[in-house]
Amino acid sequence: MIPAQFDYVRASSVDEAVAALAEHGDEAKVMAGGQSLIPLLRLRLSYPEVVVDVGRVAEMAGVREDGAHLVIGAMTTHHEVIHNELIRRHCGLIAEATETVADPAVRHRGTFGGALAHADPAGDLPAVALALDAEMVIAGSGGRRTVPAEEFFLDYLQTAVQPDEVLVEVRVPKLGEGWGYRYEKFHRVAQSWAIVGVAAAVRRSNGTIAEARVGLTNMGSTPVRASGVEEALNGASLERIGEAADRAAEGTSAPSDLNGKADYREHLARVLTRRAVTAAAGS
Amino acid sequence: MVRIQITVDGQRHEDEVEGRLLLVHYLRDRLGKVGTPVGCDTSNCGSCTVRMDGQSVKSCSVLAVQADGSEITTVEGLATGEWHPVQTAFKECHALQCGYCTPGMIMASIDLLEENPSPSEDEIRHGLEGNLCRCTGYQNIVKAVQYAAAQGGAQ
Amino acid sequence: MTATTEAPAPEVPGRQNVVGTPLRRKEDARLVTGRTRWTDSVAAPGLLHVVILRSPMAHARLTRVDVSGALQRPGIVAAYTGLDLVDDFGGLPTAWTVSEDLKTPSHFPVARDVVRYVGDAVAVVVASSHDAAVDAMEAIEVDYEPLPAVLDMEQAMADGSPLVHDDIGTNTCFTYHEEHGSYQASKAKADVLLTRRYVNQRLIPNAMEPRSVVVDPTGAADSFTIWSSTQVPHFVRIFMALVCGIPEHKIRVIAPDVGGGFGSKLDIYAEEAICLGLAKRLHRPVKWTASRSEDYQATIHGRDVIQDVEIAATSDGKMLGLRVDLLTDMGAYLQLLTPSIALLGRYMYPAIYKFETHSFHCTGVFSNKTPTDAYRGAGRPEATFAIERAVDDLAAHLHLDPIELRRRNWITHDEFPYTTVCGLEYDSGNYEAATDKALELFGYDALRAEQAERRRSNDPVQLGIGVSTYTEMCGLAPSRWLGEQGYVAGGWERATVRMTPLGKVEVVSGTSPHGQGHATTFSQIAADALGVPFEDVEVIVNDTAAVPWGLDTYGSRSLVVGGTAVRRAAEGVVEKAKLLAAHLFEADPADLEFDSGTFRVKGTPSATKTIQELAFASFTSHTMAEGSDAILTADHLVDPETFSFPHGTHLCAVEVDTETGMTKIRRYVCVDDIGKVVNPMIVEGQVHGGVAQGIAQALYEEAVYDDAGNLVTGSLVDYLVPAAPDLPTFETDRTETPSTTNPLGVKGVGEAGTIASTPAVVNAVVDALRHLGVDDVRMACTPERVWRAIHGARGSDDPAPAGSVVYGGATTETTAGGRLT
CATH class of the missing domain: 3.30.365.10 (Aldehyde oxidase/xanthine dehydrogenase, molybdopterin binding domain)
Structure with a gap:
């Protein structure tokens, strides 16, 4: 199949992208690497009149440090993320989870920002961004605004990015000393989406867990923070991980589909959270 | 229509294309590069894998306009007189049967070896996770990549 | 080029007895360089x-x-x-x-x-x-x-x-x-x-x-x-x-x-x-x-x-x-x-x-x-799945090792040819030999010991061992049998072998390859039969204008039926060449010897001609006797007298994570007996691909419809074809019990792997969980189904509800599985 016709606009700056979006509004779709969008266009599940290609906007690519944060350009490809020294050093969880995204060819084209803005709850990176308290920098005609991950993912394939806005970069707090992390992805074949995924980052101190952040993939219409688990892990000894992980499904609304009914997903969330946190805690 | 300039297998092309034109259709229908086949519509099978500026991409999931200014290498552009070692390895190791996945599998294997010149079996299997083969069960493809690596790999 | 009445010497010295060797495929040069012609590439x-x-x-x-x-x-x-x-x-x-x-x-x-x-x-x-x-x-x-x-x-x-x-x-x-x-x-x-x-x-x-x-x-x-x-x-x-x-x-x-x-x-x-x-x-x-x-x-x-x-x-x-x-x-x-x-x-x-x-x-x-x-397998994978699953289940019920139960019931090697209860005569086989070899390769006893240990320690990852001792009937098929069954066509196959004027060989076969490597395999057969270099043989297929007669490729028939026709047609060419050589030597055909492509007059060492030289003499016909048909071409039609019955033993060890239900294949060993082998490399490739497809049925693939009749697994996103990381390395070996019903001694191999592997894998999954009370897991054995089987067996949860997509394509759930009485 071939996509339906659309007008193609290549933006060379954020301003150009924002201007194009302001002009076309709802009828426009932003394209980053196109690895989610192009298959949707081909299957004619999406009919934008205008595609605004931001893939070559230089100011949206690359990774830099900004004090206690890493700033990851939205157009940084998955491949670049995996191999980026700053990300590996300060936010290794992102690199680890990104290695599980799709396959090498898709990772050459697909971008970090594109995956977040697509906001598929089965995607691996939204839960990671959520667990790491990332902040999304969004540009629109009124200037830039920053939205915390918690307020970014609104619903299935829906984010706080408005039709005339574009996600420019993502600010991620660096994980400092004492942090361990793990992304546990459960899927049936290499290419398939996560049935459930768990992103865990844990800071140990004096043999106990001082702080834990846990994000869940595919346990609702948005990525979910397992706050019950985090709360139970706060100050807990390593022996209590299992007990804390039992709260992983609290407050989730897991989907039922071909790969698992909700009760099975809830069970998986508990098992995988235990495994992810245990690995992150280095025990 | 958008004006694009693309170099394919060493040859420079300039064309007017629709925004929606997929790179693979540009290669096959405009340039006659029919050595790169299409196997799916969801970017799962990898049959259409080519290299774009030195990186493997699925040419069914790249718009021709996105490839503007790029250098594309297809399976047809690999052999310059001699076969590429990965092509030789695929024949030597019987890493193909019907051959439909082979162009993509070869391009993905070259990419893998450039990044990791002596991969383990596990690394090979994961490196080829985006390419489906229905004939070989992958075993001889893995063997071919190992064989090519032993012969000096990606060159 | 200067015209000459002498045929050119072969470009490559003749190699003999290429049948049985892993020659690289002739097909591949085009396929690895993209010089292909798929139908979608055809322009007009x-x-x-x-x-x-x-x-x-x-x-x-x-x-x-x-x-x-x-x-x-x-x-x-x-x-x-x-x-x-x-x-x-x-x-x-x-x-x-x-x-x-x-x-x-x-x-x-x-x-x-x-x-x-x-x-x-x-x-x-x-x-x-x-x-x-x-x-x-x-x-x-x-x-x-x-x-x-x-x-x-x-x-x-x-x-x-x-x-x-x-x-x-x-x-x-x-x-x-x-x-x-x-x-x-x-x-x-x-x-x-x-x-x-x-x-x-x-x-x-x-x-x-x-x-x-x-x-x-x-x-x-x-x-x-x-x-x-x-x-x-x-x-x-x-x-x-x-x-x-x-x-x-x-x-x-x-x-x-x-x-x-x-x-x-x-x-x-x-x-x-x-x-x-x-x-x-x-x-x-x-x-x-x-x-x-x-x-x-x-x-x-x-x-x-x-x-x-x-x-x-x-x-x-x-x-x-x-x-x-x-x-x-x-x-x-x-x-x-x-x-x-x-x-x-x-x-x-x-x-x-x-x-x-x-x-x-x-x-x-x-x-x-x-x-x-x-x-792939068409009816026979289903049959093999049912019987091999049932035999494993019966062995468990009788507290017998599944191999032992098979030994007590299988046809022993000295009973061949054996007429089964259905009236089919199996020509040859040796189930004991294949099984013994497989058990040894697999390290069966050690894996059983490990399984016992994991059970004893209540390891969350359990080990299961699955057995499949299959046979199948392929090489479709005797025309008379097909007619009796109400099929509109026959099951013969036809080949023409002809020498070209300059001594090359064309093999025309009615089979229709689509990846199997016929050009290579048939070249090997013709090269040996004619004593010409492998490289000098061209195989012509897949075009009704060039190949007017043929019944094409399916049912593991190409080598058994089509290859036999090639061999017989090549022998026909040798017979004609012999008459020609006798004429040229002014000798009695009975005094001629043919070996490695060369005719010799017995007792006259200088009187030799290669069959490739004779091709040119045949073409010019300058010295032919009046009325003789000296053109070196021969046709042969083979109608198989019976089916081909390959067999083998496949053993699979899986690790099942009882917490998540995920199954991982740890070992896969197969010993197949497909009789004589023309190209062991191609044969192994067929086994790999066949086993992969059988494993895919066991663990991954399933076409699922929803209750409105929509195909829910409507693309490769949802229909899970395994990729390289999802399959194990297969450990393959062979025993060789020649078929007695064709001159090549071969048996079909195209479907054998698929037929054998599915029950081996599912038997292994069930075997990992039997001690937990599980006696079946429906295919595909998804993690969810395995998990529910464990929980259902423990009585703590229902198995998947009837008619839900959890059971996918087969929504019929009118029984809760089997029972033992």
Whole structure:
């Protein structure tokens, strides 16, 4: 199949992208690497009149440090993320989870920002961004605004990015000393989406867990923070991980589909959270 | 229509294309590069894998306009007189049967070896996770990549 | 080049006895460099593009199909409904009348009044470009009056069920029954009865090349050339003549490079008729190529059989009688071989075992789904799955090692040839040898010890060991047998071997390769028989103009039947060459010796001529005796006297994570006996690919329909074809018990791996969990199903609810599995 016709606009700056979006509004779709969008266009599940290609906007690519944060350009490809020294050093969880995204060819084209803005709850990176308290920098005609991950993912394939806005970069707090992390992805074949995924980052101190952040993939219409688990892990000894992980499904609304009914997903969330946190805690 | 300039297998092309034109259709229908086949519509099978500026991409999931200014290498552009070692390895190791996945599998294997010149079996299997083969069960493809690596790999 | 009466010397010194060696494939040079010709790559002057609007409804009456909107769009040449095309083609054929009560519904390439599955063709658009055709297709207006969809086989047969075909009056397509001895008598003698229901789920074959058809009507003398991605160019020619009313001699069919088939391209498809009809109507070449998702709806599916199996046995492990009762889903229409598929396996249920009696019953059922037909193994994987699962289950019940139970019941090597309870004569085999070799390779005892230890320590990851000691019947097939079964064609194969003037060899075979490596294998056979270099042989296939006679490739027949024909034809050439040599030497043919391509006059060492030199003498015929036919060409037709019966032992070890239900294959060992081997490299490749597809059925793949009849696994996103990380390294070996029924001593190998592997894997999964009370896990053994099986067995949770998508393609859940009495 071939996509339906659309007008193609290549933006060379954020301003150009924002201007194009302001002009076309709802009828426009932003394209980053196109690895989610192009298959949707081909299957004619999406009919934008205008595609605004931001893939070559230089100011949206690359990774830099900004004090206690890493700033990851939205157009940084998955491949670049995996191999980026700053990300590996300060936010290794992102690199680890990104290695599980799709396959090498898709990772050459697909971008970090594109995956977040697509906001598929089965995607691996939204839960990671959520667990790491990332902040999304969004540009629109009124200037830039920053939205915390918690307020970014609104619903299935829906984010706080408005039709005339574009996600420019993502600010991620660096994980400092004492942090361990793990992304546990459960899927049936290499290419398939996560049935459930768990992103865990844990800071140990004096043999106990001082702080834990846990994000869940595919346990609702948005990525979910397992706050019950985090709360139970706060100050807990390593022996209590299992007990804390039992709260992983609290407050989730897991989907039922071909790969698992909700009760099975809830069970998986508990098992995988235990495994992810245990690995992150280095025990 | 958008004006694009693309170099394919060493040859420079300039064309007017629709925004929606997929790179693979540009290669096959405009340039006659029919050595790169299409196997799916969801970017799962990898049959259409080519290299774009030195990186493997699925040419069914790249718009021709996105490839503007790029250098594309297809399976047809690999052999310059001699076969590429990965092509030789695929024949030597019987890493193909019907051959439909082979162009993509070869391009993905070259990419893998450039990044990791002596991969383990596990690394090979994961490196080829985006390419489906229905004939070989992958075993001889893995063997071919190992064989090519032993012969000096990606060159 | 200077003309000379001397034939040139061979370019390469003749190599002898290449049969049995792993020569690299001749096919590969083109394939690894992209110099290929897939049907979708075929171009013709003035080519038009065809797209097909397909029904989104499983069952509906077409109250209005209006293509006028499409005709307004730019680039559109034509658009037609099914009713517009009634004069262009008739119904599609079914070639196998499996029973007297078989109901064959009308099956038009484009639906005329009712659509019966999601994907049934509703209208066609022809345009100057593919893009224009797709755009215009969206402007076709169709009103569908929904009709109730029939999706479940048992419900379909219940009184009052909606009907897939009103005019037929029932959803039962056919019933078939066969008794060998009195099963009831065996049952009366038995003190153990194993009763099981197994389900072979619906599968999508997924040849990597989606189907494609090009028809060019601009040939000489108003003839039509059809390029089709098909396994059966010869069938396509015959049936297109019949379906489209075009004289057979005006049709040429070419199967160019074909990217895999696995049975799915052993068919006569609507799109072949549509393209031929449109090319005739429009006088322009036309092309149709499926997208993958379209292929999922419009190309046949495989399996979809519910199997009720009963074994009557004694408590000391003697299996007496076997009863099998099948429900097999036809889908909405009958494709070429649809009703025959489950029946092709009926003699394979008794497998390698010495049953006294066998009762077989099968019911074919229509549903509002894509038609089913042959998929790698066609009926035999189903049979092998059922019997090998049942034997493992019986062994568990009897507290016998599954190998031991098999030993007590299988045919021993000194009993061959052996006539089974079904009356088939197995020519040769050695089940003990293959099994012993497999056990040793596998390290069976050590793995059993590890399994015991994991059970003892309550390891969350349990180890399971699965056994499959399969045989199968392939090499389709004796023509007489096929005729008795109600099949419209024979099972012979034909080859021509001819020497060209300069001493090269052309092998013309009626088989039709699509990845198997015929060019290499047949070259090996011809090279040895003629004593010429392998490189000097060219194999000509896949074009009805070049190969007028042939029955194509399926059912692991190409080597056993087609290869035998090549060998015999080559021997015929040698015979003719011998007469020629005798004439040239002025010797008595009886005084000639032929060895390694050279004729010698006994006792006259200087009098030698190679067969390649003789080819030139044959061409010039300067010295021929009047009336002699010295042209070095010979034909041979082989009609096999029986089937081919490969066998082997496959052992699988899996690790099952009981917390998540995930299964990982740790070891896969197979020892196959396919008799003599022409090219061990190709054979091993066939085993790898076959085993991979069988594993895929066991663990990953399943075509799932929802309760409205939509194919939920409608693309490669949801239908899980395994990639490289999802499969293990296979450890393969062979034993070699030559077939006694063909001169090559070979047995078929194309389907063996698929037939053998599925039960080995599922047996391993169940074996890992038996101590937890699990005695079955339905395929595909997804993590969720495994997890539910564990929980169901513990009584802490229900297994998957009936009819839910958790059970996917086979929504029939009227039993909760088997029982033991």
